[in-house]
Structure formats: structure tokens, C-alpha cells
Amino acid sequence: MPGGSNDRISWGRWLLGRCAALATVLLLILFSAAGQVDAALGRIEAPAHPSSTLGGLFTLAPGSDAADRDVRTAWCVWFRALPDPKQRYTQGVASDPETRVNACLTTFTEDADEVLSPSSRGTAARALIRWYIAIDVALVALYSLLLLRALRVLARRIPTDPADPKSQHPTSLSLLGVTRPWHGWVLVGCLVAAEAVEDTCQYLLSSDGVTPGDVYTLNRIAGGAALVKWGLVILTVLLLIVLVAHTTAEKWPLWRETLPVVRLQLVVSAVLLLLLSGLGADQVPDALLGLLDRPSTAVATPVAVFVLSLLLWRSIHRTALTQDRALGPIRLLWVAAAAAVFVVLGFLFARNLLGLGAVLVFVCVLCLIAGSPSRFRGGRDPGLAAAAEKTRKRADMITGLRRTRLRAIARLLAGLPLVLLGTFAVRSAVAPAIVGPLHRNPVALVILGLLGAATGVVLPSLLEWAEGHVGWAEAPTPDKGRYGLYFVLAGVCGLVVLASVATLVCDCSWNLPAFMGPVAVATMFLCVVLVALNELQRWSERATPMAGFRALGLERTPVFVLLLVWFLMASRFDSAGHHDVRVTKPAAGAPALADSVKLKDAFQAWASANCATTASSAGGPATARAEAPVPLVIVAASGGGIRAAYWTRAVLDKLFPAGSPVSRPADGSGCTPSDGRAPVFAVSGISGGSLGAVSWLSQTAPGSADHVSNKKAFDADHLSGALAWMTFVDLPRAFIGFEGKDRAAVLEQSWERRQPELKLPFYETWLGSGGGAGAASGVGTGSGSWTPLALLNGTAAESGCRVLTAPVQLGAFDQPAGAASCARRPEGRKSEAVGGPTLLDLRGAFLCGTQDVRRSTAALLSARFPYITPSGRLTAPGEPCASKDTPVSVVDGGYVEATGSLTATDLLEALNEEIACHNRLAAGARPTDRCVAGAGAPRRQVQAVLVQIDNGYNAVGTASPSGRTPELVVPPKAQAAVGNTKDANARQRAFKAFGCPNYLRFANVRGPGAQAPLGWVLSQSAQADLEDQLAKLRDKGTGTGFTLSGQLSDVAQLCKA
Known part of the structure; x- marks a missing residue:
């Protein structure tokens, strides 16, 4: 029957359309995955050589000397730079990959016919290159089929009816000739041939047994094929643009009329896109990589995204496809009364409400100026009737083709969140799935991501079927709103929000947000925002604007603009803020804490704990000994969020383990350091490095019942x-x-729930019980008690100076104290300035008397990076605090410099006199007026050592040669370049101050697999990468163990070389 034939044709077209949509989404996923695989290849580095990607080898001159140089360097770095599985990451390893790469490059220049021997070092690069080729082959197949399909469909839309004047248009005649079937096949055939040549050459480049000459030849052939390919791609894109523009020009007015109705849904979808892309940061990709680490996150995230999909669908039905009753303008008297109420509430209770009051006052004034009834004859507003008529038309139900298109857009937007989630899940997991360090979860995530994206493609068709067969899914009608699903989903989102806040208010051991995961939490927020703003938009569409808005030419009340202005005004009226630092309230009658530990007392306590002194009552002066100096260790821990915290504590646990001695001197003195942390005099931390340091200081001995490991x-x-x-x-x-x-x-x-010791007071650790150094210590030794000093670096938002949360005071120019006192001119100071420049000591200036903060609070004062964490506001209550009611806002210490070594260098400068005096007395010199022994007699000399702990996967490769900088961009580029040197400046100053043999640096290295992010949650893959690098920390001399003495011996050999 004809009907059956038509049904089969319709079904075939529907199936072909869904297959094309699925192929398009898969094309985007594969394109994104190929980019990630290529980027992973670029993370294989060697010192003194630039890294490269396959895409980076593309050049307009494939046979040039520069192209040959780039390909041989890339080949040697890819297949020679990575260490063997048992390779050590130590001070000496930096030269090993460079040596191997240099040897490889020598082979290229000396013997073009020598076969390059295979190496297990190139396993990762070979796997990445071949997976890249496999993905590229799939891309070629997909875009070839889609291109042929697009040309065929668009060719049918070119006007050919003689009655249509456009059929004789020169563009139509030209396009009819260009889009002949055999033209499309020729174009696709050339593209496939070019891709095949390029992929074959790249595959052969990754094969064993190639010679330097083969590498050059293959790269030149691949480069020529790439030139042909990109030329054809540009030609194809231009052809498609012309075809689309010519065949759809008459449809643009309908789109311009339709899209503004769904502007909110489009914006929410765009925000979700930006969120899942990570906005240039690595926290979101790692959070996506960790979706399968916990079953709750694996379930909650897709469920939350699916709820957003349904809300996008039904919110368009709620706003655009309903029959609404038009509303008149709000009465000016009501607006004025509301403005007065909010102004009063703002002055009495919540100052931010002054922002809303100011907005309403502005609306009142605008309406009085533009639409006061006294201005019109008879008291009637002549523009009101016209505005009301426009509002009535907007409130009427949309019908016809426009309604059909809106329903189709609603279904398409419903599928978009699942497509985005699947796409970015695959993007985050593809490189770890190939090269690790973990494979099972990333591989599973790639598979599930593809299934999720496919579900997003199919969902619009499922919703289309449901709209015609299920009552709750049908579009609204004049007599039925059918808002049930919309309100149920909105209610569920509201309950999730309330439950999340409730479990966080009570500070329970379990809370709903952590159960859901960060992506699900962010998606729930988008759901709530979508519902709230959708209701505001619906009201603005059916409410006649007030006279003031009509005078500005507006046809709707600009609710979104008013919300933004309210937000900005509220921030201006909020003079005090709501982000005060948590200051502990001591018990009544508690003694005041000292303002600081004296450095001389701290040094004496450390020297006693580390057997550098003997008790003065031991009888006479100490005998000088020809023993190696005792290392006084100052640690600088760089910032990096949870990555820095994890890496800093892991390195410190391994190098200075709690509860076990580093060494036992066999000198018969009976002095035995009983805790591995004793050699550390101080830890200067930034951001997450501060958290790792405080966690390390706060831990109990391993094996004890309350010990909290780094991983936990x-x-x-x-x-x-x-x-x-x-x-x-x-x-x-x-x-x-x-x-x-x-x-x-x-x-x-x-943090406190995971490590309860972080609830303990910070300053009381050192300043309690009279303020003696180490008085409240948890680190004991056989000859004394010592707790390493914590120097936690923040930044004062008012002045840009460093803010030091520490038991010692190192500020040189910050007296009298204030938020900007650290930046005063130095020549105005009457006394000698001893300490660090542009540094503000928090204790004594903004915290004094009995005031203290928790250890977690002290760590976060160094790690407040807006906007994820707000600035921390401290206001001294007046006397006896030095700042006298002057507030300071503290943000992340990385704004000044991110290494922690600047404050470490300041500490060394402040200690130099004490160390020099101690060493003179230990060598047998007589005391002087300026150099007198303290509580203990010096018996062993002391040598300051800096341990720099970096975690940012800093690139070790050099930048590729670049041409001249255009003069137009010189100022901003130079400004950015200067800002990028602040960390290098701090490191180099520290290296010079401590000296080469006393400078130890431990950093994680870049690799092609998973990398830990800058954020506050780590996937299991990221943790595995850090643990893998930690396991390879070894003493080079012995090949086993990881000790301070072994590392000092290794670096001494390097410095001699």
C-alpha cells in the first residue's frame, strides 16, 4: 500500500538522520580524543630539548632544515627520554634523559644509515602514536561519510524549479555544477588518500629498525600529504559554508524569532560546556577521570546530568509553549514600598539588601522621570496600551511552524548534557587508558562515555515518541499546562540542595555533596538556577514592563540585568564581608600566648634535639669534634592545592618519617634523636604545600591507633x-x-574530619606554657623537645605583601603593623631592619593575647585562592594587637611567589648570625659579647640545608625557537613574562643563599599519562602517578633507601661535576 511505502521511507530517513547525528557526535569525540593523545605525546620531555607533538611537526616547508631538526629532536625525545621502569627520580636523573637524547641526535648527524636500535623507553610513545593513527583512521572514515551525506542533502536544497527565480541565480547554477556526485567522490578520495599517506608515514616512524634517513624521508612525505590534506579541508569547509548560506537564507528570520525564546536554556547549556571543559584548569578533567573511583559518584553524576536534560526540555515547554494570562505593569507604589523595606532591612540586619533597595529606588526614579502620570494629559500613559498588546501576544500560545521548531529545539537541548558528559569523560580518560598509570577505570570510562554520548543522541527521539504517547510528556495545551514532571524535578533538586546544606551544617562524618561528587554538585546547581531563572523569564515574558523600562525601548522587564546590578551593588554595600577567619575562643582565664618564639631560643631547642649541643652542666666547655656538620633543614613546599598537599607530605614522610630516628650518632654521648622530623628546623609552605606541611607536623607516630596516613x-x-x-x-x-x-x-x-589533629590550636603548639620553643611539642627527642616551625605564607589583598602565619616573626618593615605597613619606604625606619622585606607577621598584629586559630585554618590562610575559596578577613580587636582594629584580607600565598623559598631565604638570613656563632664555639673559639653559648654548649657544627619540594609538573624541556615578537604585543607579552619569572627568581636566590651542596629539590615530573590536578580532589589515577613517582625516589649512591645523608652525598657529587 502507498501508506506502508511512505512509512518505510519515513522510517528510513529517520534512521539515516539518527545515524548521521551519532556519527557527528562520534566525530567530535574522536577529534577531542586525538587532541588529548597528541598532547600526551607532547608531555614526553628531556632537559635542554623542546618537546613536540605530531601536530606540532606540521610545517609549510616539510623539507627544510628546520623541519629536519624538529623531527629528529622529536623522535629522540619520544623514544629515548622516558626512563626505564626502575629508573630513579633523584638529583642526578635530570642529566640522564638529556644524555640519551644527545646520543640519539649524534647518531642522526653522524650516520644517516645506522639502524636506530629499539628501546623499551619508547613504549609509551609508540603506543600513543599508534592509537593516534587508529583514531585518525576512524576520523577519516566518519568525516568522509558525513561529507558525502552533507553534499547530497545540500545539493537537493539548491533551487531547480524554473518557476523559482533563485534557480537561475549564478550561485545556484555554480553550486549545481560543483555538487555533482562524482565531484564529491573525487574530493573525498583525495582527502582519504592524503590521510592514508600521512598515517602510513607516521606508523613507520614509530616502527623498529628505521634509520635517520628513513625518519627524514618519512617526515617529508607526511608533511607533503598534510599540506594537501589541509588545503582540501579548507576548500571543503568553504564549500559547505556557501552551500549552507545559500540554501537556508530564507529560514534565518524564523531562527532569529525562535532562538531568543530559549536564550536561558542556551546559556545554561553553554555554562555546562565551559564547566566540563575545565576552563583551562585540570581539576574538572581529573574529577571526570575519577567518576568511577567511587560507586556513589559513578551513579550520581549521570543521574544529575539526566535531570538537567529533562529540565532543559520541560523548561522550554513551561516558558515558551504555554497559554499564559498577560499581566499589567507592577504599580509604582508597590515598588517604592519594597525599596523602603529593603533599605531599612539593609541598615538594620543584612547590608547586602541595600543593593536590592538601591536597584528598586533606581527603578522608581526611572519610572517617575519617564512615565509619571502627571506628565500625561488626563493622567493616562499613551504607551501602556501598545505595550500591553505586545505582552498579550507574547503570552498567547505559540502555534504553527514556530511551535514545532521550539519543541524540536527543546528535545535537542535535552540530549546535549549527556553528549557533553560523554564527550569530556572520554577526553579525560583516553590518554590514561593508553599509558596509565592505571588502566581499568579509564578504559571503562571511555566505554561508558561513548555509551553516554550515544544516549544523548537517541534521547531526542525517545522524547519525541513520549510526547505523542505519554500524557506527562505531552506539550502544554490551552486547557492543560502539564507541568507535573517539571515541578517534580524542581522539587527533587530543591530537596538535594537542602539535604546538602543540612549535612554540611551539622559537620557530619558523611555529607551528601561528597557522596555525589563535584560534577554532580555543579550540575545540581545549574538545575536550580535554570528553574529559578526560567520562572523569572516566564514572568517577564507575560508582564507588561513599567514605564521606565518602556522609555528605554525595552519590551520586557530586564530581570537578568536587574539581578546582575543587585549583585554588584550588594558587593559594594557589603563593607565588612562574611568571610571572617575562624578564630578560636579560649577558655575563661586562659593565659595569653606570646607574640612569637625568639629565633635564638628556637635554634637552641633544635640544636639540643639534634645533638648539636651538650648540656652546660656536663662539665666544662664542649670538646670540638671533627664530625660532619649537623644539617639544619629548612623545607620550602610549593603550592598546588591537594596535589601539593599530597606530594609534600609524602616526600616529608619518606625523608623525615615521624616516630623513627634519621640517624644515631655513634659517639658515646648518649644523645639520640628519637623522631625523624627532628632535623627539620622549619617548613615554609605555600597553598597546598602548607596543608601538607601542617598535616605532616600534626601526625602521630605510624602504628599508633590514631595515626592518619597521607593517603587517608x-x-x-x-x-x-x-x-x-x-x-x-x-x-x-x-x-x-x-x-x-x-x-x-x-x-x-x-580536612579535620580526615585528620582530627588539624582541629588543634596552631600557635599554642609553640607559644603555649610560657612560650618556650617546642613547649607544646608533639615531636620529642632523647635530649630535648622540638617541633619544626611552620611558616605558612599568604598574601595581603590590600598591599600584595606576604602574610606570615608562623610562631616566629620575620617581618622587617611591618611595624607599626597594618594591612599595608609591610610596603612602607625603608629609609623611614629608625631601627635596624632584621628579617624579610614586604612581609607582614600575622601574630601580634592581627592575632594576639589569647587568640589562636586551628591548624586547618592556619593552613587555609595560605591557600585561599578566590573564587573557590574566599579571602580570609582578620580584624584585630584593638589593644594589645598592634594593628588596632585595622582589617586585613588574606589570599593565597602563590600570588607573591609559589615556591615557599623566598621566606626560607629570609629565615636563613635571620639565622645566619646564630649559626655562625654556634659553629665558632663548636670549633673551640672563645665566647664574645655578641657570641655566647645558650642553654647548651655547642659540640657539633651546623650546616643549613634547603629541601625544595615542587609539585607542579614543571616542564624540563626548552621552548621551541620563536621568531621576532610583533611590536604591537610587546608590552603585554613582556608584562606576562616578568610575572612568570617570580618563582624562578625565588628559587635562584635560595640556591645562591644555601649553596649548591646544600640545595635539594624534589619534584614530580611530567609524563604522558594521568597527572595530579591543581584543586581539592584527586582521582585514583592521579594518586597512582604521585605514588609511582614517590616510589622511585632513591639515593643514587646506593640505589636503595631515601635518606637525607644519601641525597646530600648525591648532590655533592653533582656540584663537584
Whole structure:
């Protein structure tokens, strides 16, 4: 029957359309995956040589000397730079890959016919190159089929009817000739041939047994094929643009009329796209990589995204496809009354409400100026009737083709979140799935990501079927709104928000945000925002604007603009803020803490704990000994969020383990350091490095019942709770202004739940019980008690100076103290300035008397990086604090420099006189007025050592040669370049101050696989990478163990070389 034939044709077209959509999505996924695989190849590096990707080898001159240089360097780096599985990451390893790469390059220049021997070092590069080729082959197949399909479909739309004047248009005639079937096949055939040549050459480049001459030849052939390919791609894109523009020009007016109706849904979808892309940061990709690490996250994330999909679908039905009753303009008297109420509430209770009051006052004034009834004859507004008529038309139900198109757009937007989730999940997992360090979860995530994206492609068709067969899915009608699903989903999202806040308010051991995961929390926030703004948009569409808005030419009340202005005004009226630092309240009658530990006392306590002195009562002066100096270790831990915390504590645990001695001197003195942390005099931390240092200082001995390991402390999700509080509480607080804890407190409590010792007071650790150094120490020794000093570096937002949260005071120019006192001119100081420049000591200036902060709070004062964590505000209560009610806002210490070595260098400068005096007395010199022994007599000399712990996967390769910088961009480029040298400046100054033999640096190295992110949650793959690098830390001399003495011996040999 004809009907059956038509049904089969329709079904075939529908199936072909779905297959084309699925192929398009798969094309995008494969394109993104290929980029990630190529980027992983670029993370294979060797010192003194530039890294490269396959795409980076493309050049307009494939046979040039520069192209030959790039390909031989790339080949040697890819297949010679990576270490063997048992290779050590030590001070000496930096030269090993460089030596191997240099030897490989020598082979290229000396013997072009020598066969390059295979090496296990190139396993990762070979796997990446071949997977890249496999992905590229799939890409070629997909875009060839899609191109042929697109040309065929667009060719049918070119006008050919003689009655249509456009059929005789020169563009139509030209396009009819260009789009003949055999033209398309020729174009696709040339593209496939070029891709085949390029892929074959790249495959042969990764094969064993090639010679330098083969590498050059293959690269030249691949480069020529790439030139042909990209030329054809540009030609194809231009052809498609002309075809689309010519065949759809008459449809653009309908699109321009339709798209503004769904502008909110488009913006929410774009925000989701930006969120999942990571916005240039690596926290979101790692969070996606860790989706399968916990079953709850693996379930909650796709469920949350699916809820957003359904809300996108039904919100368009709610706003655009309903029959609404038009509303008149709001009465000016009501707006004026509301403005007065909010102004009063703002002055009495919540100052942020002054922002809303100011907005409403502005609306009142605008309406009085533009639409006061007294201005019109008879008291009637002549523009009101026309505006009301436009509003009535907008409120009427949309019908016809426009309605059909809106329903189709709603279904397409519903599938988009699942497509985005699947695409970016595959993107984050593809490189780790190939080269590790873990494979099972990334491979599973790639598979599930592809299935999720396919579900997103199919979902619009499922919803189309449901709209015609299921009552709750049908579009609204004049007599039925059918909002049930919309309100149920909105209610579920509201309950999730309330439950999240409730579990965080009570500071429970379990909370809903951590159970859901950060991606699900962010998606729930988008759901709530979508519902709230959708209702505002629906009201603005059916409410006649007030006279003031009509005078500005607006046909709707600009609710979104008014919200933005309210937010900005509230931030201006909020003079005090709601992000005060948590200061502990001591018990009544508690003694005041000292302002600081004296460096001389701290040095004497450290020297006694490390057997560098003997008790003065031992009888006479100490006998000088020809023993090796005792290393006084100062640690500098760079910033990097949870990655820095994990890596810093892991390295310190291995080098200075709690509870076990580093060494036992066999000198018969009976002095035995009983704790491995004793050699460390101080730890200067930035951001996450500060958290790792405080965690290391706070831990109990391994094996004890309450010991918290590094993994237990930092493998939890510390991000989701803070993210939930930021979006569900702090964001509304920014509009309204109410008291209560902020997301910084939520983050601190998350740390405290994993390591309860972080709840303990910070300053009391050193300043309690009279303020003696180490008085409240948890680190004991056989001859004394010592706790390494914690120097936690923040930044004062008012002045840009360093803010030091520490038991000692190192500021040289910060007296009298204030938020900007550290930046005063030095010549105005009457006394000698001893300490670090542009440094503000927090203790004594903003915390004094009985005031203290928790250890978690002290660590976060160094790690507040807006906007994920807010600035921390401290206001001294007046006397006896030096700042006298002057507030300071503290942000992340990395704003000044991110290594921690600047403060370490300042500490060394302050200690130099004490160390020099001690060493003179230990060598047998007589005391002088300026050099007198302290509580103990010096018996062994002391040598300051800096341990620099970096975690940022800093590139070791050199930058590729670049041409002249265009003069137009010289100023901004130079400004950015200067800012990028601040860390190098701090490191080089520290290296010079401590000296080459006393400078130890431990850093994680870049690799092609998973890398730990800058953020507050780590995937299992990221943790595995850090653990793998930690396991390879060895003493080079012995090949086993990881000790301070072994590392000093290794670096001494390097310095001699």
C-alpha cells in the first residue's frame, strides 16, 4: 500500500538522520580524543630539548632544515627520554634523559644509515602514536561519510524549479555544477588518500629498525600529504559554508524569532560546556577521570546530568509553549514600598539588601522621570496600551511552524548534557587508558562515555515518541499546562540542595555533596538556577514592563540585568564581608600566648634535639669534634592545592618519617634523636604545600591507633562540600547578606574530619606554657623537645605583601603593623631592619593575647585562592594587637611567589648570625659579647640545608625557537613574562643563599599519562602517578633507601661535576 511505502521511507530517513547525528557526535569525540593523545605525546620531555607533538611537526616547508631538526629532536625525545621502569627520580636523573637524547641526535648527524636500535623507553610513545593513527583512521572514515551525506542533502536544497527565480541565480547554477556526485567522490578520495599517506608515514616512524634517513624521508612525505590534506579541508569547509548560506537564507528570520525564546536554556547549556571543559584548569578533567573511583559518584553524576536534560526540555515547554494570562505593569507604589523595606532591612540586619533597595529606588526614579502620570494629559500613559498588546501576544500560545521548531529545539537541548558528559569523560580518560598509570577505570570510562554520548543522541527521539504517547510528556495545551514532571524535578533538586546544606551544617562524618561528587554538585546547581531563572523569564515574558523600562525601548522587564546590578551593588554595600577567619575562643582565664618564639631560643631547642649541643652542666666547655656538620633543614613546599598537599607530605614522610630516628650518632654521648622530623628546623609552605606541611607536623607516630596516613588524609573529596556551600549558601549570601560559616570553614572541616589533629590550636603548639620553643611539642627527642616551625605564607589583598602565619616573626618593615605597613619606604625606619622585606607577621598584629586559630585554618590562610575559596578577613580587636582594629584580607600565598623559598631565604638570613656563632664555639673559639653559648654548649657544627619540594609538573624541556615578537604585543607579552619569572627568581636566590651542596629539590615530573590536578580532589589515577613517582625516589649512591645523608652525598657529587 502507498501508506506502508511512505512509512518505510519515513522510517528510513529517520534512521539515516539518527545515524548521521551519532556519527557527528562520534566525530567530535574522536577529534577531542586525538587532541588529548597528541598532547600526551607532547608531555614526553628531556632537559635542554623542546618537546613536540605530531601536530606540532606540521610545517609549510616539510623539507627544510628546520623541519629536519624538529623531527629528529622529536623522535629522540619520544623514544629515548622516558626512563626505564626502575629508573630513579633523584638529583642526578635530570642529566640522564638529556644524555640519551644527545646520543640519539649524534647518531642522526653522524650516520644517516645506522639502524636506530629499539628501546623499551619508547613504549609509551609508540603506543600513543599508534592509537593516534587508529583514531585518525576512524576520523577519516566518519568525516568522509558525513561529507558525502552533507553534499547530497545540500545539493537537493539548491533551487531547480524554473518557476523559482533563485534557480537561475549564478550561485545556484555554480553550486549545481560543483555538487555533482562524482565531484564529491573525487574530493573525498583525495582527502582519504592524503590521510592514508600521512598515517602510513607516521606508523613507520614509530616502527623498529628505521634509520635517520628513513625518519627524514618519512617526515617529508607526511608533511607533503598534510599540506594537501589541509588545503582540501579548507576548500571543503568553504564549500559547505556557501552551500549552507545559500540554501537556508530564507529560514534565518524564523531562527532569529525562535532562538531568543530559549536564550536561558542556551546559556545554561553553554555554562555546562565551559564547566566540563575545565576552563583551562585540570581539576574538572581529573574529577571526570575519577567518576568511577567511587560507586556513589559513578551513579550520581549521570543521574544529575539526566535531570538537567529533562529540565532543559520541560523548561522550554513551561516558558515558551504555554497559554499564559498577560499581566499589567507592577504599580509604582508597590515598588517604592519594597525599596523602603529593603533599605531599612539593609541598615538594620543584612547590608547586602541595600543593593536590592538601591536597584528598586533606581527603578522608581526611572519610572517617575519617564512615565509619571502627571506628565500625561488626563493622567493616562499613551504607551501602556501598545505595550500591553505586545505582552498579550507574547503570552498567547505559540502555534504553527514556530511551535514545532521550539519543541524540536527543546528535545535537542535535552540530549546535549549527556553528549557533553560523554564527550569530556572520554577526553579525560583516553590518554590514561593508553599509558596509565592505571588502566581499568579509564578504559571503562571511555566505554561508558561513548555509551553516554550515544544516549544523548537517541534521547531526542525517545522524547519525541513520549510526547505523542505519554500524557506527562505531552506539550502544554490551552486547557492543560502539564507541568507535573517539571515541578517534580524542581522539587527533587530543591530537596538535594537542602539535604546538602543540612549535612554540611551539622559537620557530619558523611555529607551528601561528597557522596555525589563535584560534577554532580555543579550540575545540581545549574538545575536550580535554570528553574529559578526560567520562572523569572516566564514572568517577564507575560508582564507588561513599567514605564521606565518602556522609555528605554525595552519590551520586557530586564530581570537578568536587574539581578546582575543587585549583585554588584550588594558587593559594594557589603563593607565588612562574611568571610571572617575562624578564630578560636579560649577558655575563661586562659593565659595569653606570646607574640612569637625568639629565633635564638628556637635554634637552641633544635640544636639540643639534634645533638648539636651538650648540656652546660656536663662539665666544662664542649670538646670540638671533627664530625660532619649537623644539617639544619629548612623545607620550602610549593603550592598546588591537594596535589601539593599530597606530594609534600609524602616526600616529608619518606625523608623525615615521624616516630623513627634519621640517624644515631655513634659517639658515646648518649644523645639520640628519637623522631625523624627532628632535623627539620622549619617548613615554609605555600597553598597546598602548607596543608601538607601542617598535616605532616600534626601526625602521630605510624602504628599508633590514631595515626592518619597521607593517603587517608588526602584521598577524600575535599572539593564537593566547599563547592556546594559556595553555590547553595555563599552565592545567595552575596545577594542578601547573612551570618554563618562560609565555604572556607566547610573546607577546613573537611580536612579535620580526615585528620582530627588539624582541629588543634596552631600557635599554642609553640607559644603555649610560657612560650618556650617546642613547649607544646608533639615531636620529642632523647635530649630535648622540638617541633619544626611552620611558616605558612599568604598574601595581603590590600598591599600584595606576604602574610606570615608562623610562631616566629620575620617581618622587617611591618611595624607599626597594618594591612599595608609591610610596603612602607625603608629609609623611614629608625631601627635596624632584621628579617624579610614586604612581609607582614600575622601574630601580634592581627592575632594576639589569647587568640589562636586551628591548624586547618592556619593552613587555609595560605591557600585561599578566590573564587573557590574566599579571602580570609582578620580584624584585630584593638589593644594589645598592634594593628588596632585595622582589617586585613588574606589570599593565597602563590600570588607573591609559589615556591615557599623566598621566606626560607629570609629565615636563613635571620639565622645566619646564630649559626655562625654556634659553629665558632663548636670549633673551640672563645665566647664574645655578641657570641655566647645558650642553654647548651655547642659540640657539633651546623650546616643549613634547603629541601625544595615542587609539585607542579614543571616542564624540563626548552621552548621551541620563536621568531621576532610583533611590536604591537610587546608590552603585554613582556608584562606576562616578568610575572612568570617570580618563582624562578625565588628559587635562584635560595640556591645562591644555601649553596649548591646544600640545595635539594624534589619534584614530580611530567609524563604522558594521568597527572595530579591543581584543586581539592584527586582521582585514583592521579594518586597512582604521585605514588609511582614517590616510589622511585632513591639515593643514587646506593640505589636503595631515601635518606637525607644519601641525597646530600648525591648532590655533592653533582656540584663537584
